[in-house]
Amino acid sequence: MRYRPEPAFKHGQAPRVGIVWANLGTPDAPTPSALRRYLAQFLSDTRVVEIPALAWKIILHGIILRVRPAQSAAKYASVWTPEGSPLAVWTQRQAKLLQGYLGERGHAVTVLPAMRYGQPSIESTLNALRAQGAEKILILPCQCHKTARLLAEALELSRDSYQVTFQSRFGKAKWLEPSTEPTLKALAGQGQKRVDVICPGFVADCLETLEEIQMEGKQAFMAAGGKQFHYIPCLNASHEGISALAQIAIEQLAGWPTTLATDPALLAASVSRAREMGAGG
Template sequence: MSDADVSRATADPAAPQRRRIGVLLVNLGTPDATDYSSMRRYLKEFLSDRRVIEENPVIWWLVLNLIVLTFRPGRKGRDYDKIWNRERNESPLKTVTRAQAEKLGRAMSADPRVTVDWAMRYGNPSIPSRLAAMQQAGCDRILVIPLYPQYAAATTATVCDKVFDALKTMRWQPSVRIAPPWFDDRVYIDAIASSVQNELSGLTFVPEVLIASFHGMPEDYVRKGDPYQRQCIETVRLLRERLRRTDDNLLLTFQSRFGPREWLKPYTDETVRALAKKGVKNIAVVTPGFTTDCLETLEEIAMENAEIFRKAGGRNFAFIPCLNDSDDGMSVIRRVAVRELSGWI
């Protein structure tokens, strides 16, 4: 979207505007840098979201500001340093999300009314800034695609919250659609399965067990009605069917737990340790809940969990990358966009 588009849209309020359609890809978020201040700013925005942390707000404010934001920024900054894109000076999540938007824009270029952009729920570019740019450029209809195959209040819903908050500030509100999750979509299942098969075929060893690791959440979030766990279970059921695997050699686990609460089980780190101690020497891990490689996949799985496995007696650990902006990955995003733009294009 060029500056000229914005200028034409705002120069003369009485002039007829070209009606455009926007598609906004939204990912979780990223710090602007790995230094303490940047990490603290990012973590404060993220961990202050009431959908992410459903604790007593007064108690959590004290814990967050006096403890978490004192120690965690330094530690997480060191973790981000391990995976940081030095060439662009940004996180891999930002690099890949931009590439996904650019490729989707080219795929949708047959319709000149469609413009594709991207945003982060936490960090930059922000959702309000990109919605405002689209609205000013004449987009009277905007499709928002939260890049989460499985729905969770702490991910998809908080994107919706931010979108609706931005709409409240607009006198002329564009019509907005939010793309639903695609946890059981056949194109998505086929893409994950194809990625797994391609990666495994290139290994020098045969994994005895394949683990599908998803981001975790506190168990009580599910008891309150969050559908996330059952959508993860359905994704793995369909993946087992597609790959012709059983419950024993394609396991479902949950990673990234935080704080003292009980989170969804089984835990990924405990599972890889237990497998090694049982004598399993070769495993592979895929992360179907992430559309883009990020800290949780590149550092937590590919580095931290690989080390846990080997220290416990395992030998070979393979991390299967996310779909990212691969042909298979873009086929999924393109399918979601085209399906949800029905009636607009």
Template structure:
């Protein structure tokens, strides 16, 4: 087989799309025009809410060493024989309460697809057809493996891999990157891969968060007395072992407060979704909001800066479990500030980050 360069600017290509190289032998297979890929990655979603769909999803998620790093001999029997015999029922019920019945999919999948469409439109305006945009999930479908292979088949010799987690954490950003590199390990011809770093302090991300707070407070019938920034929790051990997540969450809260021009007491940081017997970073959101109610704070708001899209942890856990804890403890009004989702200012922030990270790979079209 004749070696061939498939640069998009290569004059030997017969056409801008897939085709035979002009200088190649007649039996050379078609070669796609080289492009740069941008791959947005999110946590994942079950395919459905029934027991077996939930079990498959939870088994993949909870078997990830980045999520639960106990030895297999200790953890897998407990997971497979006890936890996964019961938890899929409870998780399925939670997902059913928020499921997008029109599209028969989770809200996370719906929103991530729309974010991808909006980002693709923005990059088309900036770079023309030089860039291909797609999305994948760390757990469930579309899988990271399948999408990277699809992008490579379409001609992506370079891929910018973008985990949609503003704050870096081993169980989120790191495991998403791990999965991308696992796919590369299986390929004869690996595309070049760049990973996007955490963007917890990016000015446009912070400004988008501030805009959502301003809008929620303006719309609230009774102004909240406290804003709780609720982040997904991690075991405290991770912090002590060098994971920067807790510190980055604290900085995001501080930058949000400074952007809003508020006093320190007006925003408080808490962590949700505790799992297992270990000590986790705190305070726990569900307990903290109840304490606020008992302390006389009758009107609060909650925002989730660690989630780029509303999902079961926000639409079910915050909007139902955490809201109920506050109201049952004596609170009166609970305002949930939605995630950034496909807001214009959020898409603009993502485009600014991508544009910076694509430096040297593509040039804006004239």
């Protein structure tokens, strides 16, 4: 493990706190070469693919990375925006807004976006915060868990009025069930004419929501006899979403020096005491 040198310390500087708003990841461009780099990193993670390393390396580099990048690039191109990847765009906006919302609530915090796979990496973001003098850093992951049940309870939905399904199956291995697309087809086949679809596990729209659900899911439902397919966007940069994120962050930052006053007189006194004790900075 490599350790980077600590940034120069300056006496009289107010304590700084940083937040890493970490999302899963996205390629740099909707091209086969960019997807090859992204998929190589993503699919090399043993927590993603639990196959013996040697066998998986042969499969990954000998088959998957020769075929899948072009297929995935076409999918990304269908949802790419002039500003870039939807996931990257929303994650950057969320980080900027989160910093602003926290500032309005009296918390002086620097918030930077990061990706577990792709750029900006978590490592580079941590280094950026340390270079800015952050002494404490909170990692705030974007992934949500158990939200479907909580959402249904908040909306007071009866158990027979909604279904929870799973998507983004990879390979032929058994996946979480029921799967989304077969469920949509079955509902249409049973005479259901309208469905409202939401992806509560995502805080920002991305390939999985925009292409797999809003496009492919709609096509499957309509082709099976459905009449109305209504996709409900993720929270993205909505006021309600960012407010909720700010509240979560504040709870996790409890006891951290985010609201300390930066009285110039107090900071100057700190510098004087440090110099009296022989400090050079």
